[in-house]
Every structure is written in structure tokens, then in C-alpha cells.
Amino acid sequence: MNTSTQSMKERELIALLQSGKNQDLAFRELLNQFQEKLYWHIRRMVIHHEDANDVLQNTFIKVFRNIKHFKGDSKLYTWLYRIATNETITYINKQKRKMATGIDQEDGSIAAQLKADSYFDGDEAQIKLKAAIDTLPEKQKLVFNMRYYDDMTYLDISEVLETSVGGLKASYHHAVKKIEHFIKTH
Amino acid sequence: MKEKDLHNELNKLAPELGKLPKEEGFRVPEGYFDQFSDQLMERMHQDSDTDIYVENTSEKIVQLRPSRWRYAAAIAILVLGALWGVNQYIGNPAIPLNQDPLAMLSASDIDQYISSNIDDFEDELLINEQDVSSNPFDGIDFNNEAIDSYIDENILDDLDENSLNEFL
Numbered sequence: 001m002n003t004s005t006q007s008m009k010e011r012e013l014i015a016l017l018q019s020g021k022n023q024d025l026a027f028r029e030l031l032n033q034f035q036e037k038l039y040w041h042i043r044r045m046v047i048h049h050e051d052a053n054d055v056l057q058n059t060f061i062k063v064f065r066n067i068k069h070f071k072g073d074s075k076l077y078t079w080l081y082r083i084a085t086n087e088t089i090t091y092i093n094k095q096k097r098k099m100a101t102g103i104d105q106e107d108g109s110i111a112a113q114l115k116a117d118s119y120f121d122g123d124e125a126q127i128k129l130k131a132a133i134d135t136l137p138e139k140q141k142l143v144f145n146m147r148y149y150d151d152m153t154y155l156d157i158s159e160v161l162e163t164s165v166g167g168l169k170a171s172y173h174h175a176v177k178k179i180e181h182f183i184k185t186h
Numbered sequence: 187m188k189e190k191d192l193h194n195e196l197n198k199l200a201p202e203l204g205k206l207p208k209e210e211g212f213r214v215p216e217g218y219f220d221q222f223s224d225q226l227m228e229r230m231h232q233d234s235d236t237d238i239y240v241e242n243t244s245e246k247i248v249q250l251r252p253s254r255w256r257y258a259a260a261i262a263i264l265v266l267g268a269l270w271g272v273n274q275y276i277g278n279p280a281i282p283l284n285q286d287p288l289a290m291l292s293a294s295d296i297d298q299y300i301s302s303n304i305d306d307f308e309d310e311l312l313i314n315e316q317d318v319s320s321n322p323f324d325g326i327d328f329n330n331e332a333i334d335s336y337i338d339e340n341i342l343d344d345l346d347e348n349s350l351n352e353f354l
Contacts, residue, residue, distance in 0.1 A: 031223040039219070043212055053218075057226050064230065114211075122211015129206055149208060151192055173199060180200035 010076050017067045027064060034077065035060075037150070038084045044145045045088045047110070047130075049119040055091045059084045078159035085142060085160055092138070110134040132182035136175050143168055144175040 013033075016026035038059060043052035062083050070079055111127050114120045122130070133141055142161065146152045154165045154172075161168070197204040 028223055031226065035222050036219055039214075039222075040212075044210070049212075049214055049218075056222070057229060060226055061230060061233070119213045119215070120211050121213060122209075125206055126209065126211040129203075130210075147192070148196070149210075176196065176199045176203060180203050183200075183202045183206075 011072075014067070014070060014072065014076060018070070030063070031060065034080055037077070038080060041081060041084055041145065041150065042088050044133075044149065045141065046091060047113060048117060051091065051095075055084070055087050058091075059087045062087060074159045075156065078156050081146070081156075081160040082162070089138065128183060128186060129179070131186070132179040135182060136178060140171050140175040140178075143171040144179070147172050148176075 042055045146157050154168050158165045
């Protein structure tokens with residue numbers, strides 16, 4: 001499938017979603033196309049499956065409510081990533097507030113959490129990499145994940161995070177260097 | 187940027203990281219992605235803001251905002267009700283259009299209605315409507331015996347001990 005066909009299909013999908021005619025079918029198509037990508041993007045940030053599921057649902061509900069405002073200034077997938085990213089950050093901040101007030105208590109390091117997670121069966125190297133990523137500030141974490149795992153271009157990441165490409169390159173380089181250092185020293 | 191370029195970039199920046207496989211070790215429950223859309227649609231169906239009315243699950247889901255439909259249905263029912271009422275009124279020869287429908291009611295019906303709905307009437311309305319041309323106590327003998335008898339039958343039983351002492 002070439003790029004022009006993809007963008008035409010994308011335009012058709014957006015038109016259906018915005019028109020209200022067969023919106024249900026278009027929405028299911030949107031889910032089929034993007035649910036997995038967005039799920040993994042969210043899961044890498046929130047770690048646990050249940051949390052990722054909640055955030056993914058919230059993301060698509062927000063997409064459904066706001067699709068009429070999508071003007072096509074960016075790619076559909078970067079727009080979806082932006083919503084997913086915002087929902088994820090909102091969720092993480094809520095969790096942090098709950099933990100700060102003692103409503104929710106999550107004990108232990110990221111390694112301990114992953115080992116206790118029934119939906120994680122990674123080895124020690126994978127746990128170490130997750131622990132290294134966990135040391136990064138949120139924005140660097142996002143940039144690293146999108147570049148390293150999703151192979152996204154800096155331009156697309158800049159659309160998602162609404163930051164300059166230069167700033168993103170610097171963030172990614174810092175993130176990679178920190179992770180490399182963590183891997184070497186742990 | 188192609189995957190090869192990304193790999194080169196990573197190897198230059200962080201050779202140790204570049205050696206690691208990208209598999210993450212995360213799993214999802216079996217069938218999670220197959221069921222996700224149904225799970226989400228169910229949640230959206232329950233939420234009035236994003237309600238999706240499932241007309242035929244295998245074929246089509248029609249997106250509605252049922253609150254609007256409920257309003258529309260309520261308005262339609264009211265309009266139909268009003269039309270029916272007018273129709274009944276016009277079509278009923280027992281009540282001529284030029285006659286006040288209240289005139290058809292008997293005095294006892296009106297009394298019964300007022301007694302049952304006395305709380306709905308403003309004091310002012312009751313006072314204004316009261317017939318003051320005649321004395322309502324006409325024909326009643328207010329001698330001491332009658333008053334004592336009324337108090338015995340209607341008031342004493344309702345008084346508690348303290349009130350009774352005050353009263354005495």
C-alpha cells in the first residue's frame with residue numbers, strides 16, 4: 001500500500017467518522033487500525049495492563065468525542081498518539097497524587113512491580129531496560145519510547161508532543177545516554 | 187527514517203542498548219484485542235455522552251444521543267396528548283364549546299375536590315372565595331355545656347400532660 005492510497009483511506013475514514021453516517025463502522029475500523037499501537041504506547045508508560053486498558057478506553061472515548069474537531073492539520077495517527085499521550089500523562093499524574101496522599105500505595109521498584117505482574121514474563125535484561133527507562137523524566141521517556149519502540153520519525157514525534165525536532169533530538173540523545181549508562185552500571 | 191538508520195543511530199549512541207532485543211516481555215489477556223472494541227462500545231453505550239445505540243450488533247451500530255431522543259419523544263407524547271385532548275373535547279357533544287365545563291360539576295364534587303386538595307389552595311384565595319354574606323355560626327348554640335362537651339370530645343385527648351397542666 002503506497003502513501004497516497006493510505007492517506008486517501010485515512011481521509012475517507014475521517015470523513016465517515018465526522019459525517020455520522022456509518023460512524024459506528026468507521027469507529028470500529030479506527031479501533032482495529034490503532035488500538036494495538038496505542039495500547040503499547042500507553043502500556044510502556046503506565047506498565048500495568050489494567051491501567052493501560054483504562055487509559056486506552058479513555059483515549060478512544062476522547063477520540064470519539066473530538067473527531068469532529070480534527071481538521072487534518074496533522075496525521076491521524078499522530079493526533080491519536082497525542083490524545084493517548086495526554087490521557088496517559090493525566091492518568092500518571094492522578095496516580096502520583098493518590099500515592100502522595102496515601103490513597104494508593106504501590107510498593108517497590110519497577111523491577112519488583114514487573115516481577116509481580118501476571119502480564120509480564122520478561123527476562124532480567126528486559127527488566128533492567130525497563131528500570132533504566134523508569135529513571136528518565138516523563139518527556140524523555142515518551143520520546144525514547146516513540147523513537148526506540150515505535151520507530152517514529154522526529155517529525156511525527158514533534159507533532160505528537162508539539163515540540164521542536166531539535167529539542168526532541170536532544171531529548172532522545174540524553175535519554176539513550178542515560179539508559180546506556182544505567183545498563184553498564186547495573 | 188528507516189529502521190536501518192535508526193539501528194545505526196542507536197549503535198553509535200549506545201552500543202550496549204543496541205545489542206538488546208526490543209521484545210519487552212509484556213503480555214495481554216487472551217483475546218484482549220479481539221474483545222476490546224466490544225468492551226469499549228459497551229462502556230460508551232452506558233455513557234450518555236458517547237452513547238452508541240446498538241441496532242444490530244453484527245451489522246450496524248447507530249450512534250444516537252438518546253437524551254435528545256428522549257426529549258423528542260417526550261415532546262411528541264405531550265403534543266399527541268394535547269391533540270387527543272382537543273379532539274376529545276371537540277368531539278364530545280355532551281360538553282358544548284360555549285359552556286363552562288366547571289358548570290357541569292356538582293357542588294358535592296367541588297367540595298370533595300377542595301377537601302382532597304386543600305393544601306394546593308392559597309389562603310388568600312380561600313378567604314377571597316369565602317361567602318361572608320352569611321354567618322357560618324348561625325344556628326349553633328354556644329352555651330357553656332356545648333363548649334365543654336366539644337372540648338371533652340375533640341381537644342382533651344390530643345393534649346399531653348404538660349400542655350394540659352398549662353391549659354388548666
